[in-house]
């Protein structure tokens with residue numbers, strides 16, 4: 001009989017639509033969110049500072065906004081989350097495709113203690129690839145005028161302010177064309193997916 005090495009399940013095995021990267025020695029996973037993620041997303045909202053929540057939602061919020069919970073439970077596929085190996089959700093990104101006169105929008109929220117580690121960049125790349133698959137050329141983000149980190153962040157993706165409304169900038173962010181065959185969804189700092 002052929003002598004095959006024993007294989008044990010890899011706890012970090014990732015699916016095709018998942019990406020992983022190591023940040024501060026922690027292997028993080030980025031994937032589309034599902035209804036089962038509601039409790040972890042709720043916990044993320046309780047750990048985020050009021051300032052981060054305000055910058056994300058442009059209003060004081062306590063817990064997960066009702067609409068977001070509704071979308072999660074309905075299985076909308078437009079939310080991406082970043083999780084730790086312990087299953088904590090530490091960031092989320094939202095891509096709202098154009099609908100009924102609304103332009104395609106993206107929004108992000110990274111837990112305070114995880115900010116400035118490239119996670120917002122990771123989520124943005126993923127959302128831009130999703131937008132490219134929908135053949136979009138531009139996506140938009142509404143950013144409060146005082147929100148220097150987000151303004152800087154989107155400028156890094158070529159975002160320009162198209163208009164201002166009541167202290168909020170509407171940024172137009174170009175969607176890079178995806179050349180060639182579909183690639184594995186990893187950014188320059190992402191690690192190759194573990195073999196399954």
Ligand SMILES: CC(C)(COP(=O)(O)OP(=O)(O)OC[C@H]1O[C@@H](n2cnc3c(N)ncnc32)[C@H](O)[C@@H]1OP(=O)(O)O)[C@@H](O)C(=O)NCCC(=O)NCCS
Pocket residue numbers: 051052053055056106107108109110111114115116117118119120121122141142143147148149150152153154156
């Ligand atoms: C804006 C936000 C999503 C950025 O996420 P992040 O993971 O911290 O961002 P990254 O580490 O990927 O940084 C990307 C770039 O953003 C800018 N940036 C991020 N934090 C910054 C800060 N505190 N000050 C200035 N620029 C900052 C920088 O240009 C940075 O690039 P650099 O590190 O090469 O200088 C995050 O700060 C956040 O969740 N804020 C609260 C919610 C929010 O503001 N959402 C945006 C409205 S949709």
